Amino acid sequence: MRFMRSYLWYLIGLVALLVLPQVVSSPYIMFLLNMAIIFVILALGLNVVFGMTGMLNLASLAFSGIGAYTSGILAVKLGLPFPLALIGAVVVAMLFGLMVGLPTIRIGGHYLAFMTIAFGEIMRLIFQNWTPVTGGALGLSGIKYASIGPLVLKTHWSYYHLSLTLLVIMVYVANRIRVSKLGRAFEAVRGSEVAARALGINTYYHKVLAFVLGAAFGGVAGTLYAFLMRYVDPGTFTFEESARVLTMVMVGGRGSIPGVIIGAFLLTFLPEWLRFLKDYYMAMYGLGILLIVLFLPGGVISLWDKVRSRFAAGRRAPAAQTSAGKR
């Protein structure tokens, strides 16, 4: 029963996502749905690093870039199929995560945020300038349609089922991390590093591990992106896009997996919904982000908590207080 209840909302969401392609007729909307899933995976990765462990990583897109280029190169130059390219991309992204994490995490704190900005810029410039390997400013082209066995995924609709499968796996992984001993250790580190150490948690090890796990999510997202576009453009992996992933986590509700999923979907589709504002839509998008951070610091998911606690308060006793407090 407990299992049922904790997974009920995920199941409802999954059913909705399975039904959606049947009613969507525009390839552009299908493309956006695929992009939303990629952003959800990225945001889930950032949620492990930042939401759970409390380390601000402003280079999410650098890791997805590493994933995209690795899988793209494996597919174009070695002719590997999607599943092998995916594994390669995840491994390489994790190696980069380890390489960046080991020296920088020891320094820690706000400095880490600065270091990740630097790392993101460095990777962007490598993508753009290492022409023999990455294709330079022209990008990496010639990626074939993703195929699994005899199945070739040519349309955004068929590709969507691949994205959705990976999304389900990644949401499951994120949930397992969260409820495991590992996740509790991550959250202890976020709460207070000194206290976590006093409880016998090796904080350095856990922080590096969180960083590497976060990088793995980036590798998955990057591979999905490379095979969706079938072209990797160095201009994609910018600081601004990394900041967008952070915004998704904050707007959805830091630390909450359903919240992060909602945040990523919301911020992918919000600009489209605001198109009726014509020239003003990006400005209003910025204003919307500001308003959510100011007036809903717990993210969109905290609305749900508020509704639920009010409902519970009405049913039981008037003394019950709202549980959605400020962190």
Add this chain to the structure above:
Amino acid sequence: MGSLVQIAVNGLAQGSIYALMALAIVVIYNTTETFNFAQGEFVLLAAYVSASLMGIMPWYLAMLVAVAVIALFGATVFQRVAYWPLRNSTFEFVIVSTLGVSLFLRNMAKIVWGAIARPYPEYFGGVWRVAGVSIVKQHVLILAMTGGLILLFYLFMMKTTVGAMMRATAQNKQAATLMGVKVSRMVALTYFFAALLGSVAGILVAPIFFLTIDMGMATMTKGFAATIVGGFGSIPGAIVGGLLLGLVEAFATAFISPVYKDAYTFVTLLAILVFLPRGIFGERIAEKV
């Protein structure tokens, strides 16, 4: 020899702009312990506003008005909206709120002034020839203005009572409050300086480049790189880091190839991260608890 001087002046001028941005980032960090990701928008707004004002008044007046307006905007509306309500939250909230404001301002600027790059009036154009060396006047102006501004800032921080109050706030807010320092005023002053530094960078750099909507973001990224190179949180580090990046860029562009201009910043950054992970002036990092 002559060309070397020319390249050095060029690099120092470009580096001064980075230094101004880095200084603004560090000043905000020291007082509020967060970053202002709308810092680049001060550059953008000052450049565009002054360009528009030049139609109705002399250039020096247009610049003065633009800088004054942007600095006041930073100290009042901007700071009250994007920072003050979130002062008790963790620093990531301010990052996201300033990112939201940055998107808003940049896209409003796009609506008002258009997305197409346009030239900025060359208010101080021309070249000086000194002993066979030609020096762009604008570069000299940038160096003089930056030097003057940094000197004034230093004198203000070190020699005046208000400066001491600002330093006290940066060190320990609670103790400063107990000593009768009004923290809200110090925060306003901090943002005033950040917006001032950003807008001066804007009017100085505009004649060298075209006016574009992305000029703020590009300048801010370099400012961040400069703070890392110089040493995080250090004011001399911000200045030295900015100048160093400018020099590296200028010399590498001249002697290696102009194609990879931005890559030189990255090589410097990488070298610094490998050999001096805390930057040139980096202190031992001790997080405030």
